[in-house]
Amino acid sequence: MDTIRTDCLVVGAGLAGCSYAHYASRLGLSVVVICSDDLSSGANSQYAQGGIVFDTSYHPEQLKKDIIEASDFTSNEPAVDALVEHGQNAVQSLLLDELDVPFDRDRGGELKYTREGGHSSKRIIFSKDVTGRAILSNLHEYVLSLPNVTVLTGMVAVDLLTLSHNSVDPADKYKPLTCIGAYALDTKTGSIKAIIAKKTILATGGLGQIFQNTTNQPGVVGHGIAMAHRVGARVIDLEYIQFHPTVFLKKNCPLFLVSEAVRGEGGTLVNAAGDSFMDTQHPRKSLAPRDIVARAIHRQLISNGDNCVYIDITSRSPDFIKDRFPSIYERCLNYGVDITREPIPVAPAAHYSCGGVYSDLNGRTSVANLNAIGETACTGLHGANRLASTSLLECLVSAKLTAESDVDDIKAGLFHLPNVHEWHSPDETPDEVLIRQDMKLIKSTMWNYVGLIRSSKRLHRARRILMELDEEISEFYSGNRLTSSLLNLRNAVKTALLVVHAASLNPASKGCHYVAVDDEEIDMPEPESEEMLK
Numbered sequence: 001m002d003t004i005r006t007d008c009l010v011v012g013a014g015l016a017g018c019s020y021a022h023y024a025s026r027l028g029l030s031v032v033v034i035c036s037d038d039l040s041s042g043a044n045s046q047y048a049q050g051g052i053v054f055d056t057s058y059h060p061e062q063l064k065k066d067i068i069e070a071s072d073f074t075s076n077e078p079a080v081d082a083l084v085e086h087g088q089n090a091v092q093s094l095l096l097d098e099l100d101v102p103f104d105r106d107r108g109g110e111l112k113y114t115r116e117g118g119h120s121s122k123r124i125i126f127s128k129d130v131t132g133r134a135i136l137s138n139l140h141e142y143v144l145s146l147p148n149v150t151v152l153t154g155m156v157a158v159d160l161l162t163l164s165h166n167s168v169d170p171a172d173k174y175k176p177l178t179c180i181g182a183y184a185l186d187t188k189t190g191s192i193k194a195i196i197a198k199k200t201i202l203a204t205g206g207l208g209q210i211f212q213n214t215t216n217q218p219g220v221v222g223h224g225i226a227m228a229h230r231v232g233a234r235v236i237d238l239e240y241i242q243f244h245p246t247v248f249l250k251k252n253c254p255l256f257l258v259s260e261a262v263r264g265e266g267g268t269l270v271n272a273a274g275d276s277f278m279d280t281q282h283p284r285k286s287l288a289p290r291d292i293v294a295r296a297i298h299r300q301l302i303s304n305g306d307n308c309v310y311i312d313i314t315s316r317s318p319d320f321i322k323d324r325f326p327s328i329y330e331r332c333l334n335y336g337v338d339i340t341r342e343p344i345p346v347a348p349a350a351h352y353s354c355g356g357v358y359s360d361l362n363g364r365t366s367v368a369n370l371n372a373i374g375e376t377a378c379t380g381l382h383g384a385n386r387l388a389s390t391s392l393l394e395c396l397v398s399a400k401l402t403a404e405s406d407v408d409d410i411k412a413g414l415f416h417l418p419n420v421h422e423w424h425s426p427d428e429t430p431d432e433v434l435i436r437q438d439m440k441l442i443k444s445t446m447w448n449y450v451g452l453i454r455s456s457k458r459l460h461r462a463r464r465i466l467m468e469l470d471e472e473i474s475e476f477y478s479g480n481r482l483t484s485s486l487l488n489l490r491n492a493v494k495t496a497l498l499v500v501h502a503a504s505l506n507p508a509s510k511g512c513h514y515v516a517v518d519d520e521e522i523d524m525p526e527p528e529s530e531e532m533l534k
């Protein structure tokens with residue numbers, strides 16, 4: 001078995017993982033980044049449309065207030081303080097000064113600002129409607145040029161290595177729970193490598209693909225959460241799954257995100273009868289926090305028997321719309337909707353996990369030398385519901401603080417990094433039909449029973465289905481050769497069970513976790529399409 005040794009192993013090459021690589025390498029550490037696809041696909045941050053919080057007339061107290069209010073007053077205050085304290089500087093130094101990301105500017109060269117749900121002012125910078133792509137294409141190129149960073153594409157983390165489980169030295173069984181890297185599958189050759197590291201950083205993004213309808217990229221099933229939980233790390237707040245209120249939904253068409261910025265620029269939510277139903281729901285109307293908008297839409301769908309509502313942006317000029325939202329305009333047009341002339345059909349879909357692997361503000365999890373950053377982590381920043389356009393900012397801040405703390409640890413500490421056991425894998429090729437079918441069952445169970453509005457009966461049913469499936473999948477997993485789809489399935493069922501477990505244990509409706517009262521209608525709308533778009 002090939003073994004690689006490095007200071008830091010980063011699992012995931014989205015904004016959090018790549019920013020960590022930048023900060024750590026600048027501080028003199030060697031870094032290996034692994035990602036399952038090539039760099040230009042895979043990560044959710046690549047597809048972020050809206051933007052990132054940054055404001056030259058910065059009012060930290062107001063931002064803090066908005067984050068806490070959006071969270072339904074559940075955010076962990078020190079985590080909010082860290083974001084508002086370090087966020088401005090991280091955007092300025094990495095994204096503006098170092099990478100020169102092409103954010104939209106006015107004729108005088110000043111940054112343009114937009115607003116999204118839950119924000120009390122215009123404080124979000126953006127690059128048209130492809131902010132994530134604009135940031136990551138510059139960052140990827142930059143990370144590839146760093147001398148002490150090695151990026152290995154086509155590599156999927158299988159399991160974390162710990163001293164107690166994987167060391168060849170039997171005495172290590174008695175050491176405290178400590179991570180020393182990961183086994184990774186090379187999808188090009190099918191071989192397994194051991195990557196041994198002083199620090200292992202989980203930056204695998206969220207878990208949206210465990211739901212039928214989602215804005216997340218294929219394969220985003222909570223890999224980091226499942227792997228961390230398997231070695232005994234604490235995971236928290238997993239009941240708080242944020243559903244994005246507005247995902248394009250039309251019969252026989254793929255789903256894709258219609259950014260909240262469309263509402264920020266004047267788009268209004270209306271139902272099929274043309275009523276602006278948000279006007280009576282919240283003082284911020286169509287720009288209320290996401291959980292409130294998503295539930296209001298859900299109730300419209302149930303009470304009117306419709307499968308979508310609409311965003312109407314036709315009050316803005318066609319030139320403005322095409323210039324500000326070129327990608328959304330093109331994609332909607334491809335599926336027969338000219339958004340300059342007609343409303344956009346939308347419905348909610350799973351978008352963001354506010355919970356994740358417990359981590360402190362320096363990325364440290366409950367397992368020694370295992371870090372989690374970005375969406376994979378949960379510092380309590382978002383509490384029960386995330387404020388729009390804070391996720392990219394969190395990636396930068398958590399990457400920076402974690403790298404800085406890791407360099408101190410690495411300089412100060414002695415690391416015991418023994419050889420690990422060989423990986424043995426059966427030769428049997430897994431049946432892709434079984435994998436696909438199991439995946440469908442996970443996604444439909446989560447969509448129908450663990451969606452926007454939950455009940456204890458449905459959570460109970462979901463748990464039974466998933467537990468049975470988990471047993472089947474474990475057996476299937478141990479009898480077959482490892483493939484990327486088999487690893488997805490194994491982690492998807494684990495993450496789904498963790499979400500169901502967290503939701504079942506929490507009877508209190510807060511933010512994104514809403515438990516139905518009495519005989520409230522809780523059906524999830526029928527999904528229109530199984531295909532997910534990039």
Ligand code: SIN
Pocket residue numbers: 048049050051258259260261352387388389390391
């Ligand atoms: C959006 O553009 O609506 C998504 C941005 C986010 O999730 O913060």
